[in-house]
Amino acid sequence: MSHRPRIDPSQYARDKAEKIERARLKREAIKRARAAQMGETSEEGKDGGGEEGKSDHHSSPVPPPPSTPPPQHIIEKHKGNTPTNKSRSLGGSSQGHFGGGGGHSRSDIAPLTQFLRGPLHPEGLEFDPASFEKRKDGSRIQKGSSEDSDRPSTCIAVNPTQSECVVGSADHASYTFSTRNASPLRRLYSRTAGHSDWVSACTYLCDNRILTGGMDGKVCLWRRGGSDCTDLFGEQGSVSVLKSLSDDTPLAASAGYDGSIIVWNCQSVSVIPTKITNKRKQLPPLTAFNHNSSLLALSGSNNGLVSLWDLNSGVCTRAAAGKHLSQIQHCLPDTFDPSTFYTAAVDGKVGLWDTRGPLGSATGNEIGATLSTTPFTDNVRAGAAPISGLCDVDDYTLLVSGGTEVALLDKRKNLAVASTLRGHNSPIASLCVGGGGRVSFSGAVDGMVVAHDLRRIEPIYGMGANKKSSAFMATTEDRLIVTGDDGHALVYDFD
Template structure:
């Protein structure tokens, strides 16, 4: 089994008072060098003759490995307010305690030692203040974020994953957990009682992402078998409702807003889906290869925008309801590396992007995506990005977790949240939880 690798960094141990002093990683190519080499060899450029040949060969290989899949349309739901529409829960500025502007009660935080391998995914059950983390050790652990004590170990002889756990989510209405792994299956874990799960089978490749609709017990997953699958997780079991097929490369991620799903694959193709019908509404190609991040921005002043970040630092924005699949904006915003994260600021039309160039940008779509703020405090690759009210939370490869205010353009403070890369961040009014490559989850309390 492959052991985890970690990048040296600041590590845990309190708030950082400055952001000077970079971290060098001997023997490791910088992101810009890697991307340049890929483009030079046409490996991510499907517009060149060599790129088209590689794409064709990869498609043939995928057919041999995973087989062909066809779209299976979902059962009819009850329309706009039906089972499939999903919307993000937002936090307005007034709901974020003032202490978030200044830092946690204890900058050293509370550590939960989950594994000696990388933590690859995380989610929080807000009502019961529980956190679940999934690891490269094939298991998941649930712990109480108020005490740091383990509650459950979701790994048993007859239940669970046999490979790395790549994604996990709580159903906030029931406490059930759904997890996905490199073993091609999803596990639906019971909220109470003994450690037990139902296997949701259908994917034939590693699971890359899973998201849930808490109002209807519906889950959506994507995988390396080039499909997305819709699942009914109610009633204690789990059955596949629909299969969305059409990608020619592994589906790496998706964004789900309302009944619209935006998916992206390793070859650099994005597709727009209507989840109510199962129809593919549009297919778009990125400018510079593999997709690194996706997001939906929904605001009354700009409508519903679909945002795509690619491996070459290009951000592409599509206003599909109004102008179809033709981009309304496309530019290199993070030169020399992948766009690693895209989010939006609640109650505003602002868009936030982060990249391998260690930069975070706040953009205004109303002014042709003009730069509002540029944050350059990170000293390593930005691996994770979340927003909480007006705050931007970002995790770096050196273990730094920085908190910026998107309204004032200031860096509020930093935390040494990991001994390696910070992969996951989750915020509630009372707690900040972070997890990453050192196998630990850190909890910070806010008054």
């Protein structure tokens, strides 16, 4: 009896992706060669000779575009323009990622090549919260990195200028340090200011002031350059999420365990809170929250309930149950479609939500106008593995999710798993992207961080970042910041 040999699906996907990439590079080389012969580099659509294209490809390589380029009018609009620093948000520039046919500037290409070649210092630049502890004479105690910390990190945020990072801690304090050299800046805690319980959320306002939220139900607004704060009480229980709402106005929103959202207007000396609740009935504790550019927000609860909020009018417009069966950990707006959101939960499902349609249907517990997928299956427990990370890749087609492994989800195919990225020996704890969506960074429970090339579908390097779980990560244009359960933070320099 003969048996058909088993095919490794991941190897098949890699081989197929490489074949498509080689064919696309050959077509690009032919087009450039023909354009060079005619002296008109903008006419990329004409067919040309093969040999000249091959030599031209080797002499002047350019970063390849994604498999599904944007519409031609978008490429023409951006061709030849040099992007500003403002257009390159955290995680890279979508304009640099959509290069197409030669419209790249040097600043576009730099982030891609930087994150692909690995950090300049593989060991990273370390920030230790213990550096703020003082002796009786007032001098600081400088502890070595070999000492374990009893204060795990609980949240992370980077300021708008990408020069500073804040990390919340289980010791009731928050710590700021430089993203350039990991040097300590401020300890946001004192006998008269700060939280009386774990710091559970943090964010920067557009004017570089810091907001922290704690399990004590308090939100603290910290003054620039000092350790004094204004205590903000919104009566919403423990704070689970804090989000800055605007790039030019000091507005923020907090999600609480009482099922409410509070919008904080920090423009004046006296902060004005606006509390938004579900008018029909009180919602369960909110565990995830995010918004798009038009201030339409989606929240997730600890029982899988999803709610839609209009932060402009201050109303909870819809709430629905049934898509997720357990705590929702991530809410994510689509980069290009303001009406679409994604959710990820402990039940192992990633859900897609089209807010233009009804979130719930008359049949009960069935979500209308949405899709879901279960990208990871834990064979040991014979169930779905929790989703611990969810990121948009700044192109039109893919999401990156983290569970037992890292998976690429195809938006065009109902969030089907397009590829699985291997390289970890333990479950994923955190996830982020850099280099214009070209590279994903995944932190694992064992403290290992692995970088994957999302275009070639392969791991490119790894770093032993934390002694314990690498629970939180953030990227700037040329930095990766990792912190976790050991309480230390590491800054990796790619410049």
